[in-house]
Amino acid sequence: MPRDVAFLDAYIPAIVLLFILGAAITWLIDSVLARTGLYRIVWHPSLFRVSLLVVVCCALGLAVYR
């Protein structure tokens, strides 16, 4: 995948698009996890969510850039 994506003639770093995608994926995983009731046994749900976001975004970034 190229480092920059041309969007209406403006170069956007691919990582920005990946992180937007990552946020969307995290949103999905989050609502699925909430339905399973996992958050009742998690100590700090918000921290969990933030970590999930970091993990998903890093995974996407590494998958493309490595």
Place this chain on the structure above:
Amino acid sequence: MQASSPTSSQPGGQRLFRAFADWARTDGLVWLYLFKAIAAALIALGVAMKLDLPSPRTAMTTVFIVMQPQSGPVFAKSFYRICGTLVGLVVMLALIGLFAQQPELFIASTALWVGICTAGAARNRNFRSYGFVLAGYTAALIGIPASQHPDGAFMSAMTRVAEISIGILASGFVSAVVFPQFTGELLRSTVRRRFASFVDYVSASLGGRIDRSQIEATNARFVADIVGFEASRSTAVFESPDSRMRAGRLARLNTEFMAVSTRFHALHQLMNRLRDSGSTVTVEALEPYFREIAPRFEKAGEPVLTAADAAHVAKQLEDYRATLPRRVRETRAQLEADLDAQGKRADTRAARLLDFDTATELFYRFVHEMNEYTATYASLAVDTHSREKWIERYVPRTNLVAAGVAGLRAAIVMGLLAAFWIATAWPSGTNLVLTAAATCALASASPQPARMSSQMAGGTMLASVVGMFLMFGVFPHIDGFPMLCVALAPALAFGVFLTTRPAYAGYGMGYCIFLCFLAGPDNVVQYNPVGYMNDALALVLSMVVTALAFAVFLPPSTPWLRKRLVANLRGQAVHACRARGFGRGGLTGLRNRFESGARDLMFQLHALAGSDAAFRHDTLRWMFATLEIGNAAIDLREELAAASAQRAAQRATQRATDARAPRAAWRDATEATLKAVGALFARPDAHRHASALATTRAAIATCHDVLEQIVSENAPRETRHRLQRILSHLHFIRTALIDPQSPFAAYADTRAHDANTPPGNPQGANHAA
């Protein structure tokens, strides 16, 4: 607070712990917020500096604009801020592209855009309104500096967006992760408190232990509560999937609460009127029911504390409701016998029975709605529930003219300042214009915008002095980011502390935002005292001009605007009587729009009233009249719609064309009543009041005749009951129209004075007194 009294016998450690817990619940939260806000600001500053963005101070400023003690509002504000920023960015790029060489046209179109956005903000509610605010002033924030260097406009706009996003992410991260204060928790305790206070209120007023001023105070509190609950609910959605799964039920809870409180108020008013008119037999027949209902709001004598308790109460109410119709029939028979024994005249007897029917109808509906409300409360205990499927949302209602004035005001202020800028070529003109846009937008959300913006000006003055000291006294002597944090933290802490005190919130906001703006460090700090002073002067000047504009140019507290809003409030009743296209959700949707619109307007009026007790009292009376009569009108229309549906079905099956003329007469009379009542609310005066009363009376008489006729004809029970219900709704409207406590009392007096009619009319007199 109360925990400190019985601690004398406890060991020292435990006492200390209790004292600490108490502190953590009260003052501790303020300190926590202080810490969080400063941490978020410094993180944003650090990240923006690390990324080598041209003005890291924008990131820090954003943090103070977005930061709130609760987590939900931060996320909601952040979300709308990102949306608003992107919209503003696109608009600004278009405007710069179009008018880069024409400053006049550029400024005019920017002022227009900001005006449109401010009007949109005034038209909408909660954080959606915030999105509009931001779309407007972010456009100014990005566009006006960028327009100075059109060749680099795109890059400068992009870095602005990046800085704002960093500020948003930093504040979101800190408020989500560091000791989060969830709005969801707040909602849960609000639900519990509101249920308890409503039950208390119901029990107290059914027992007759409550006076008029207390009722008004309680209802005003309920109105504020309903509006605040909706605001919290709309932000809690951003917090967690848990809140999202319950959002529909919470909305439903609010709607049902509105319905049940209106119904209860109607019942209570009716009982007061009956007591005043000396209709003791009817009151005595009804009182046992009121004594019975109060214990059913509790679980085995204990007040409801959790959703599980509410399930129990809902069951109790359901059982009670099931037995109600049969018992009411028995009581009615008893009442008829009593009236006969007392040897009342036929018309008095009929009027008493009508009173009884109306009261029991209201009571039955009240029990039903209370049951629904409790059941929804009970359903909150589980994650998913069938009650979640609820499409009706709280619908805010705002005045189009007021919104237009807000937008026009913002545009005029910007235009004036920009004219000054162009005429004098002041180097700080950019700041002058864009701060005016920001202040207009931020202050117009507060109930007293003139006070808010003058407070902000005061805060900015303070900030410019402190900033001066930081910029030229401290920054030259320090080195490195940690030292910068040490220098900034105390100065910022003071401002954040001010924002937590409601009386000084405006000062705190001006101080925090513009301290960052003036003294926020860049990567390469430029020491330019003249430029600094120019900027500080521009900021204060633009805020002063904004404050003047708010005070002079149609301030929101003018009698004119108040009158418009009261007219809007009455318009809700007109809408209830007349609205043809029911829109989404049919008549139920109409009821929801009516209930929430009336409350929303009442809330705005309450904020405008300030300390004007007479005006507040007057608006409350109008709200009660609107809610009572409007609701009865919607009830009537529901019955009419059901009746016509049934008739259509009958026609389809049997082509019966027998003598239906007298049957249709009641329908015409009822529709005439709705029309007359609608006209009365549209433009109240003595004449319309008289005609509304006359048509209502005529409709009651017609319905009564038809009812007697079909009773003798042995018509189906369903038809008979419907007519009885219509009769009781009509009767209720009539009692509300002649209530001496309603705003119509003045018209009733003048009419009696003019016409000089002897109060001998047996049908009306017994309720009018």
